[in-house]
Amino acid sequence: MASDHTRSAILTAAERLYADRGFSDVTLRDIVAEAGVNLAAVNYHFGSKDELIAELFVTRSIATNRERLRELKAAEEQGGGRAPIEVILRALVGPTLRGCLGPENQRSTAARFMIRASIESVPPIRRIKNREIDHLRKFVGAMRRALPERSEVDIYWGLNFALAMAHHTIRESERLTKLSEGQCDLDDVEDVVARVVSVATMALTAGRVEAKAPSRVAAR
Amino acid sequence: MASDHTRSAILTAAERLYADRGFSDVTLRDIVAEAGVNLAAVNYHFGSKDELIAELFVTRSIATNRERLRELKAAEEQGGGRAPIEVILRALVGPTLRGCLGPENQRSTAARFMIRASIESVPPIRRIKNREIDHLRKFVGAMRRALPERSEVDIYWGLNFALAMAHHTIRESERLTKLSEGQCDLDDVEDVVARVVSVATMALTAGRVEAKAPSRVAAR
DNA sequence: TTGCAATTCAAACAGTTGTATGAAACTATC
């Protein structure tokens, strides 16, 4: 094991290069040049290029998922096993958005890497995403408890739309900025979270629990 | 020009293979084998692989955009230059969803190709998508006319969320089906359109034009 | 110091990729 200096140098260099130039543009030779290590080191330490990418992505998404569940658990415990739907949705999309957006010039390498992963979706990453379903089921459970009268299908659609808004906003943030000529402020992450949560909440409560908190629905 | 038999054989084969196996898995040699033509024919007729992909994508997206504008224009003419926001949103997301979803076993090659393009987003396709902004501006204009009291920023966010729900549902349709264990019926395209339009409408009208048509908001 | 395992290294490997070439075959016009 020694100090694992080479191993972590590869991880750092790979994340930075993938974040900057995307997966399809970066070769192992680029990575080892940036890391200042030998070409064979990648296969020695990670087995293959795909496993290197997988490790990068898994590390980051584990962190996000942990934060998601932490927020969800805290909310449900505070509410005696049942959290308000807005808070559940916030726990679902908040960590993802906070992890990727924010002022562009101060975005971490990790953030930019996750944006790339969201845009390009290379095979090893797709494989990992497919295993995320179990994780999402925990949110389905919480949402069901929060909205017991709501049909199961509506819950799934609500979840789908919440994730849609969060991920699409991340993926197409540049286009939204250009389209709105800078008027949409994507640097204000908490505003983005509030907007997504607000719309997703409406999607899940409209036509049913109308009586509840109509003042919360307006974005901002 | 002759009959252009070779040219169209390449287009057909390429669309089919890309639809079935994705961009990264299909080589020019696969395409010419499927088309029964010579390898050099691709560069002769299209100039390069990227230009072939671009032509495939442009053809399909022009068709979608034309349909979008047709619906938008019809709606605005009927309303004397101002269409209801629901109809505008339906014109925006309807053609895209109808072009990609529907019963899986009867999905056209074109539909499956567009799903792939939505998932993989290869360079030549990304370039074309970036030119789509002018097209979207026409919808921004219509939405502004439909909701004159709404702030411009809210309009952009509403448009962004509408596209988010449509594209994410297309891209992740498989995952939604699996997560919901088949309960979410993605074959019923008009139901999907109605759900997306309903939520997007709420996003754009909540907190303002509340008085208007509260019966329409509930999806099914 | 010696010995042994872990690590690093230069080099080559094996395969694939998109593209270019130049001759051959075809097609339509005169």
Place this chain on the structure above:
DNA sequence: GATAGTTTCATACAACTGTTTGAATTGCAA
């Protein structure tokens, strides 16, 4: 039916890719 222009073809090219190899080096324990 000769000719000019288009299209097709087999083949080679040139470059790049991830991976493997086997020797050299390093670091640590006995």
